[in-house]
Amino acid sequence: MRPTAAAKTIARDYYPSFITPAKGAGNLREYPKINNILRYRPGQIIVFEGDVIDYLYEIVTGTVKTYKILNDGRRLITGFHAMGDIIGLPTDGRYFHSAETITEVTVCCYRKGQIEKLMGSNPNLAKKIVKMAFGRLQDSYEQMVSLGRKRPDERVATFLLNCQKWATVQIPSQNVMINLPMSRLDIADYLGLTQETVCRVFSLFKHAGLITLVRPDQIILKNSPQLSKLANLSE
Amino acid sequence: MRPTAAAKTIARDYYPSFITPAKGAGNLREYPKINNILRYRPGQIIVFEGDVIDYLYEIVTGTVKTYKILNDGRRLITGFHAMGDIIGLPTDGRYFHSAETITEVTVCCYRKGQIEKLMGSNPNLAKKIVKMAFGRLQDSYEQMVSLGRKRPDERVATFLLNCQKWATVQIPSQNVMINLPMSRLDIADYLGLTQETVCRVFSLFKHAGLITLVRPDQIILKNSPQLSKLANLSE
DNA sequence: CGCCTGCTTGATGACAATCAAGTTTAGTGG
């Protein structure tokens, strides 16, 4: 199914807006003619777990979460994704997990078949895709350690430090301001906790002087070394 | 460093035994001249997390576990691996996790550089590697759901069903006998539990008639449908 | 201004970790 049709059936309030294809910059976008820009509002579903992969979506702006759901509704968020990340992988038949927008999002979408064809003729692109997949693999192992063996405070510390990748502003004195576009519930479902526990750990960190909660979605890391110690990161 | 040297420094009681290179069959072994067969005894370490990847190891016989360790000793086993699985991935600099033998193991080892060169000229091999990586990725997401959102009994059920891949004997009446070469502690460290909890769940399943414990390392699945229901598998 | 949603804090209880003891299995040597 074409992405417009798909989006229409998925989200009733989706408004298709094809914009002029972006050029230059970005991961896949250096290969023009095969892409379209789509725009989503917050809380819209881009793809469903288990659906046949027809298209790959490269995130241009905004934040996306991917997740899996058990049949009684329990949810695990497998990752948060931003600019340059790709939803859906070539060579595989079906989406591993569902993808839903958190903020307003623009994506650049490609026919899977065309990407695969390009990969065949262009070893550099193939290498990029492989590298991306391996990066994800490494991240997911790191996350498995969090979920399986870390305490809640350690998981949150790990999460916050990983969020530095998303950091917009670098504040003087090595403090980092990070943006958390996702809800507490999202963070909880990512860390295998409840939102209450996530809140409590945030409060704990605040009172311990490790962080400052400017707003619920804006946090300043005031003591990264201490957080790193807690996080027990391998890298 | 060459694998022999590495193995020597790693395990004091390692006995290097280069055998004639295997030919035909297997994943990578169709490309001869670049491989050597190595043999390990139970409990020996093949590679350390964080070490520079010089070699890739394809498992020929036996079972291997891969794991990550936190600085206070907590361990998470990221996977169990058997025939055809490859330890270490090309294009990446360092091993994600440590690999240790559970049973006696023979591996076929390849210089990473040579595999990469082959991948460049042989798109089929490249595709195979990518497919393998994607398969791992899918498995790891499934495992993340277990670790983050499933109850202990559900995790064990999931684990047992996944073990059917390793099943040696298919017993009449659709019962499956599975071999568990790993210890309870290994299973616990794989599922993010303690060995006591794993034991208790096994006992629970036994008394519920779901399984039979022939020996601690031999289990018959007597009611796979019920286990599947518990496991909440997506596939 | 007031409702609604998302966040925070508090009280309680369930469940799995921990601590501990006992049992089985496997391995070793007489």
Next chain:
DNA sequence: CCACTAAACTTGATTGTCATCAAGCAGGCG
């Protein structure tokens, strides 16, 4: 082959932690 030892597994009792249930608070939008 059997006795002995060590390791792995199992079961029990207790504790601590995090989920659950519940209520209050703050910010955003109509």
